[in-house]
Amino acid sequence: MEKILFETLNVSEEIKRAIRDMGFEEATPVQSQSIGPMMAGRDIVSQAPTGTGKTCAFGIPLIEGIDSSARSVRALILCPTRELVIQTTDELMKLTKYKHSIRIVPIYGGQNIERQITALKRRPQIIVATPGRLMDHMRRHTIRLGELQYMVLDEADEMLNMGFREDIDTILESVPEKRQTVLFSATMSREILAITKKYLTDPVQIQITKSQITVPSIRQYYLEVSRENKIDVLARLIDVNNYKLSMVFCNTKRQVDELTHEMVARGYEAEGLHGDMKQSQRDRVMESFKNGRTEILIATDVAARGIDVENVEAVFNFDLPEDLEYYVHRIGRTGRANRQGVSYSFVGRREMYKLREIMSYTRAKIKYMKIPKAADIAQVRTRQMMKEILKIMERGNLDVYADSIEKFMMEEEFQEYTIMDVAAAFLSREIPAETFKEIEERPGFSEVFKRKKGRPDRNYRREYDRKGVKRGRRRH
Structure with missing residues (x-):
């Protein structure tokens, strides 16, 4: 199916503006195939891996369809883990940036339930929840779902693996029959098909397959870098390796412009490439890059689509991609024609979960690298x-x-x-x-990152606060 541009969607200008701020131009496959049917009111069952843009796939039509003046819960999104609840809530809040009357509340275990009850008194239209904690609120009658319009089951197979089948049945039997239901699952087991048959009405079937897995000729590294030090680290990696031709990927057009300006000011032959540029400008930039006059091409994913330059020595993920498929596309720009390529990903303290998703998705070993001295x-x-x-x-x-x-x-x-x-x-x-001058960074978060729960271990929490600042150290 042909992909769609977000600017062509029949949605409000507030949502389009929010999408532009997020740096997205072109819909991913799951978004292209889901948004239209969902806006038409159809139930959907989608087989899609983690990281393919599912949140926007259901979030855009859901937010567009909700009455912003409503004083009751109109959309419920079930997720298997607290991490996914937080991640999904964050993404939805970005989409509602200019729809100030849309209220979203995350509900998950491990957080004080009284605090959640206080948040629920604001009468949110959207709730993102784990099944267990949602059941607690339903028993307390602190969440009422009598006017629910949208029901989303995200990563349904994972919820079943975690033993939430009875909770899911209870929840789905408690919500109004006249609703729109959307189910996402990486696999289609018998249990998933049984839920689909029982609770969905004539659903649209969508299947998204993984892209070609990354080639072994590319050495992949990640560096733990705070946002304020990213430019310095980028310059160091280029200098220490003396790269003559490299590509740097950013998630937004604004970031491309700012980074290009900074790198040129530091004396590098750098050019930017993004969707707001005229075709003649883009052709000039690409010709300069292919001829080697431009050493560093800084681009968004969409602008870089179709670029085929054989001698790119290194690819830098200045921002981790929002869509995991883009990671495969990005690093595939190097290592062409059986050459040895290398990629570097800059990872912030709060992005370790996304890095693990990339490694799981690509089945690749991305090695930790220290910032060059x-x-x-x-x-x-x-x-x-x-x-x-x-x-x-x-x-x-x-x-x-x-x-x-x-x-x-x-x-x-x-x-x-x-x-x-x-x-x-x-x-x-x-x-x-x-x-x-050395770059001062916070402690290596990956070394203390708990693999299963996705949060620091006790020793880290004892020594550092939530912002990664050492306890007892005065802030200036």
Whole structure:
């Protein structure tokens, strides 16, 4: 099925504006196949892996269809884990950025139930919940679903694996029969088909398959980088490896523009590429990149679609992609024609769950890499400079310069210095002092990240607060 552009959707300008702010231009396969039928009121059963853009697939038509003046729950989204509840809520809140009267409340175990009851008194139209905690609220009568219009079961197979079948039955039998039901599942087991047959009415069948898995010729790394240090780390990786041709992917057009401006200001031959550019501009940028005049191409996913340049040495995920399929497309830009390629992903402290989803989806081992040290960068730049100096010395004709230096060295104010001091001073003019400064990062979060629950272990929580700042340390 042909993909659709979000700008062509028959939805409100508020939603389109929110989607633009999120940096999305083109719908993913699951979004392209789900949004239309759901807006037409059809039930949907979709077999789609994690990370294929499911939240927007049901979130856009759901938010568009809800009466923003309603004072009761109109949409219920069931998720298997608290992490997915939080992730889904965050995505839906981005979609409702300009629909201020739409209220969303996450409901999950492990959080104080009284706090959730207080939030429910705001009369949300959308609830995102785990089955167990939702059942607690239903028994307390703190959640009423008598006016529900939309029922979404996300990662239904995982909910069954976790033993929520009875809860799901109870919940589905408690909501109004006249509703729209949407079910997403990575697999279609007998139990999933039984739920579909019992609770969905003439559903549209959607099946999304995984893209080609990443090729083994690409070495894949991730670095733990805070947002404020990403540009410095990008520059260091390019410098220490002396990459001549590389691609950097960002999730938004604004980020592409800002990063391009910053890299050019630092002296790199960089160009941006995104959907707001005229075709003539995009053609010029691509021609420059293919000819090697542009060393770094900074692009959004949609703008980079169809780019085929064989000698790209490295791909950088400045932002982790929202859609897991895009990760495969991005890193596939390097390692072409049986060459050895390399990719680097910059991961923030709150994005470790997304990195694990990428590894699970691609079945690839993405190795942890430390940020290059300042000394490494200084050494590389010094070696490059010394190679240039060597070429100048080999050409000769330096006598006049040597005489001038010798005369100055004889003067009283220079006598306490050596020729080595003079050479170092000349070198300092070419290599800024900032090169020698270390990048201060928070502790390696991946090393203390609990694999099963997706949160730090006790030792980390004891030593650092929720923002990763060491306890007892004064903030300025």
